[in-house]
Each structure stands twice: as C-alpha cells, then as structure tokens.
Amino acid sequence: MNISDYIGHPTQISRIEEHRLVGGRGDNMRLLEVDNGRGLALTLSPDRCGDISRMSYRGINLGFFAPCGYVSPHYYDGSGNNFLKSFTAGFMTTCGLSHLGSPCQDDGEVLGLHGTIAGIPAEEENHYTDGDELVVRLTMRDASLFARKLLLKREYRFSTSRCEFTIHDYVENFGHETTPYMILYHINFGYPMLAPDSIITLSAKSTTPCDDVSRDGLPEMLRLCEPRDHYPEQCFYHEPEVGHVSLSNRGLGVSVSVDFDLDELPCLTQWKLMQKGEYVLGLEPGNCYPNGRDKMRESGKLRFLAPGESAEQTLKISVDEI
Secondary structure (H helix, E strand, O other): OOHHHOOOOHHHOOEEEEEEOOOHHHOOOEEEEEEOOOOEEEEEEHHHOOEEEEEEEOOEEOEEEOOOOOOOHHHOOOOOOHHHHHOOEEOEEEEEEOOOEOOEEEOOEEEOOOEOHHHOOOOEEEEEEEOOEEEEEEEEEEEOOOOOEEEEEEEEEEEOOOOEEEEEEEEEEOOOOOEEOEEEEEEEEOOOOOOOOOEEEEEEEEEEEOOHHHHHOHHHOOOOOOOEOOOOOEEEEEEEEEEEEEEEEOOOOEEEEEEEOOOOOOEEEEEEEEEOOEEEEEEEEEOOOOEOHHHHHHHOOOOEEOOOOEEEEEEEEEEEEO
16 A cells, blocks of 8 residues: 555644644744644644643543643743743653752752753754654753753654654753753643543552652552542652553553653652642653752762763653553
C-alpha cells in the first residue's frame, strides 16, 4: 500500500502545526499541536519551556489543566509561592534547573517554588518529520548575571506507528562557576484518566512522606478516591526499584506509562490531591526531591554541574489500550 496514493498532503495523517492563543493572560503564546495519526494528540508550549500543556488519547483527556489556564511568561512571578499563579500544570511541567521544590534561602539566594525554567520561552524552536517520527527541538536559556548559566536543549520524538514518544534533555553549564543542578518532570494526571478506580503502578525500595499530613496518608498513598472538600495535599518521596511508573484506567481501557533511567533520574515524587476542582495526581521523576535546595544540600544529595559540564535525561511515555 502506498499511502501517498490516498492523501493530498502529509499532514492529512499526522502533523505538527503552530498556532497562537488570542485573548486572556495567554495572549499570543505559541502552541505546537501534535497529532501522531494514531490517536495521540498533544499541545506543547514553546513559550513555557516547551512543556506539554495538553495530552489526550482518542479524545480522552489524560492530563490536569490548572485553574489559571494558559499564562504567558510575561506574567510569570517566581517569588515565594507565586509560581502557582501561572502553573498551568498540563500533562508535564519542567521544574528546575538550579532549584526546585519548596521556597527557601540557600547559598545567599532567595529561591521561589519550583525554580525558573517553566517560565522561560524557547529562543530556538523547529519541528520536522524524520522517517516515522515527528520531531520537535527547542532551546531554553536559564541564566542570570551573578548566578546560574544553564542551557537546556530538548528534543521530542513522537512515533507515528505507535502511541509513544521520548523526551531527551541535554543541560549544559556554559558559565565559569559550578552551579547546583536540579530537575524534575512534573507529570500530572487528571480526569477522566484519573478517577477513583484508576490504578497506580510503581515499585519502590523505600517511601518517605514529606510532612505529617502525608504521613497520615501513607497507608492509602496508592489508593484514589472521589473528589472531596478540603482534601489535604499529600506528597510521597519514593526511591524507585525500577525506572517505570504507570496509571491505568480499566473503565476507559487506557494505560499511560513513564519510563526513565535511574542513573539519570533516581528519585520519584508522588503528588496526590483529591480535592474538588483540584483533582490531580503527579508522578514525577527527578534527580532530586522537591523539598528545597537547602534541604537537598543538607542531605548531601544536591547535584552540581562544573563549568562546561553537561547532564542528559531521557523519558519514554507510552499510551496503551488495556
């Protein structure tokens, strides 16, 4: 079968198209709409680190879209917890690169929630077809005078034969001083993929609750419930046995898996919020836990990049029918 005999243009089957938002706080933001022709559809936000704002499979929404909606980087405020005012969440938000997690003070710096990279637009972006893959490449520069100088080069490869894709990140310290390096992939599941009968699959050597509220929820950490009023936010820090985690919904017949290399991303954070209107589950591989750079330094687990040094991370995300 020669598919070209049946179509007028390649984008009739699979495509990447650039659009722009009009109106509201997301006005003029670039969006890349990705359709792999197999039922997998995503929206990438080049103006917000190329993160994944929406993801669906055959019309079934998989991610969580936060109350603030799309927010342009012009409105980004990285002080304290103000990150939340522009935290679209989506299917994936990148946290880092020299700090993530709780606001804190460390080594003379005042650091806001989850770092700055999620509010940085791509200064370079291109997309093309490579065989049976759709490819997106983006470059973001997380740098400041008298502070970090980090370059993030990101490549997405979307299969057009299977419902899966990879994210490959290359981060380089292009400055002349050693800098802390923290990265976490804040992957967020929402309704209808996330529901009371959804099943979390992960394997951990050990699990540490991040606070007393989470400790109380430890026996039920992998169990989901219906949305409730005033449900307390809970967070669990897993030391994974294998670099694999998934969420399955048998009622929908869909499972989403995230695979990662433990040498690159040895930490897995689980964020659980079963609140009405804020019903979300985060399964978040990282090279650290999100309890602040000061705590990671105290624990001796804070990573650094020397001048000219680089680090690479690859994640594979798969959607399967069950």
